[in-house]
Amino acid sequence: MHRGKDLPDALGRPELAAGRKPFQSIWIFLVADSVSFGLLFLVFMVERLGQPVLFAESAHRLNALLGLGNTLILITGSWLVALAVAACRVGSVDRTRRRLVAAIVVSSGFAFVKIFEYGSKVGDGITPLTNDFYTFYYALTGFHLLHYLTGMGALIYLAVLTVRVHEIEARFTLWLESAALFWHVVDLLWIFLFAMLYLLGVQT
Structure with missing residues (x-):
């Protein structure tokens, strides 16, 4: 029996890995995590219905352009991550690395914008204790920022791995697909x- 011909190893064969789904554990985590965010969104909406004027006036003090800028940053980052996955699936280490690095560089802009935004709010005396709207604002965006940092850590780790290898392995492809899935969810949550x-502030 010729193992090399009859039973090819999935390692080093990105075409075999391409048909596999990301780790099931990431799906379970993302579903549970999305439910957690969903509950927070629901509580926010209930409180908003109870205090419509306060929430509208408070939201009006947010900088919608900064929010839009961060939205565009994350969408661009997700696009670059998707390109990295596509390059990985055809076995191109160099293109995978370049696109991951590009995604990391672009997406890092999100953190700088959030630091500036938080700093300006605190400088204006707006904290989580200011009112209920800002309690939700800091809690929701802070929770999302934690997810963003986790995703960035995963992308950086995978980019470093591409420096050490000369060919794509099936296991790496699964890791990248899982990280990409997580990153896309981070993007989607930010859009919400x-x-x-x-946009609540823009409408007022």
Whole structure:
């Protein structure tokens, strides 16, 4: 029996890995995590119905352009991550690395914008204790920022791995697909936050 011909190893064969789904554990985590965010969104909407004027006036003090800028940053980052996955599936280490690095560089802009935004709010005396709206604002965006940092850590780790290898393995492809899935969810959650927090102020 010729193992090399009859039973090819999935390692080093990105075409075999491409048909596999990301780790099931990431799906379980993302579903549970999305439910957690969903509950927070629900509580926010209930409180908003109870205090419509306060929430509208408070949201009006948010900078919608900063929120839009961060939305565009994350969408661009997700696009670059998707390109990295596509390059990985055809076995191109160099293109995978370049696109991951590009995604990391672009997406890092999100953190700088959030630091500036938080700093300006605190400088204006607006904290989580200011009112109920800002309690939700800091809690929701802070929770999302934690997810963003986790995703960035995963992308950086995978980018470093591409420096050490000369060919794509099936296991790496699964890791990248899982990280990409997580990153896309981070992007999607921010879009919901942008609509719920920032666009509320634009409408008033």
